[in-house]
Amino acid sequence: MLHSNLLRLVARGSSSRLMSTATKLTTVEVNDETGIATLTMNRPPVNSQNVQLLLDLQASISEIENNKSRGLILTSAHSNVFSAGLDIFEMYNTDVERLRTVWTELQNVWIALYGTSLPTAAAINGHAPAGGCLLATACEYRVMRPNFLIGLNEAQLGIIAPKWLMSGFTNVLPKRVAERALTQGRMFTTQEAFEAGLVDEIASSKEEAVEKCAAFIGSFAKVNPLARGLTKLQFRADNIKEFEKIREKDVADFAALASSPEVQKVMGTYLENLKNKGKK
Numbered sequence: 545m546l547h548s549n550l551l552r553l554v555a556r557g558s559s560s561r562l563m564s565t566a567t568k569l570t571t572v573e574v575n576d577e578t579g580i581a582t583l584t585m586n587r588p589p590v591n592s593q594n595v596q597l598l599l600d601l602q603a604s605i606s607e608i609e610n611n612k613s614r615g616l617i618l619t620s621a622h623s624n625v626f627s628a629g630l631d632i633f634e635m636y637n638t639d640v641e642r643l644r645t646v647w648t649e650l651q652n653v654w655i656a657l658y659g660t661s662l663p664t665a666a667a668i669n670g671h672a673p674a675g676g677c678l679l680a681t682a683c684e685y686r687v688m689r690p691n692f693l694i695g696l697n698e699a700q701l702g703i704i705a706p707k708w709l710m711s712g713f714t715n716v717l718p719k720r721v722a723e724r725a726l727t728q729g730r731m732f733t734t735q736e737a738f739e740a741g742l743v744d745e746i747a748s749s750k751e752e753a754v755e756k757c758a759a760f761i762g763s764f765a766k767v768n769p770l771a772r773g774l775t776k777l778q779f780r781a782d783n784i785k786e787f788e789k790i791r792e793k794d795v796a797d798f799a800a801l802a803s804s805p806e807v808q809k810v811m812g813t814y815l816e817n818l819k820n821k822g823k824k
């Protein structure tokens with residue numbers, strides 16, 4: 545009988561294995577030929593990041609690190625959204641403790657993804673606003689399907705993203721472009737993101753995006769994995785150290801900001817607009 549601790553489960557033919565997880569909102573599938581793991585977010589309809597999805601992402605990243613995969617590709621099970629960012633419903637009209645948990649688990653996912661020595665790539669098969677962009681830019685490489693939007697839109701929502709949350713973004717864009725985009729809360733189209741360097745390639749389908757991500761990860765085949773991983777982490781060490789210094793305070797700051805009547809009001813209006821959009 546299948547149970548949550550079952551380790552390996554043959555899923556689709558012989559070329560890939562669905563790794564069992566104790567989770568429901570993510571799946572991990574390892575390609576037998578390449579040894580690359582695909583981590584798929586599956587929280588309908590838009591992969592909004594509630595605490596459970598954030599915990600499941602962490603469990604899946606650990607699983608991939610422990611199962612000796614050669615790399616990690618992050619993608620979505622949905623046809624037009626990679627991830628809509630934090631679940632605003634979960635942050636609205638709730639208590640401070642819940643807000644602290646949301647933020648702590650977002651931090652935990654980010655550091656797990658940003659700080660892994662494994663090669664990582666995002667197959668962005670739909671929109672990736674805010675927390676969706678955060679996950680994509682924590683990866684080393686991004687391939688995106690056409691005609692979607694990606695960016696950190698916090699300034700447009702009247703909120704300030706902390707420095708660690710912007711650091712993946714500022715790693716990949718020239719400083720001047722990043723500053724302008726962040727202060728505008730700009731959402732880039734796929735084409736604009738490609739031209740700016742926010743995404744590395746454009747792919748016409750999810751399958752092609754995953755293949756291109758796999759080719760990027762495959763480009764390290766002849767590089768010593770320890771040397772590769774340590775080199776990557778040296779590049780990221782300053783951001784990681786800065787983050788570790790402020791992570792406790794950052795949780796307190798977020799909980800205070802998100803629970804304030806002003807931000808709660810913004811969330812309420814934002815949620816109304818999202819709901820009404822569906823009725824139009």
Ligand SMILES: CCCCCCCCCC/C=C\CC(=O)SCCNC(=O)CCNC(=O)[C@H](O)C(C)(C)COP(=O)(O)OP(=O)(O)OC[C@H]1O[C@@H](n2cnc3c(N)ncnc32)[C@H](O)[C@@H]1OP(=O)(O)O
Pocket residue numbers: 589590592624625627628629630631632633671673674675676697698701703704705706709801802807810811814818819821822
């Ligand atoms: C206001 C935020 C306050 C935050 C407090 C302080 C934070 C400080 C630092 C910030 C760091 C991270 C912040 C975030 O990640 S906040 C989340 C920001 N996300 C967005 O702005 C994206 C909002 N969504 C969209 O733009 C669109 O939904 C989409 C992703 C482009 C998809 O469009 P679509 O047409 O395919 O789908 P749509 O009809 O809009 O939505 C379908 C249903 O999903 C619900 N939904 C969408 N996004 C969210 C979300 N982020 N959280 C919860 N639920 C979401 C939407 O309401 C629809 O539901 P229903 O079908 O009507 O029931």
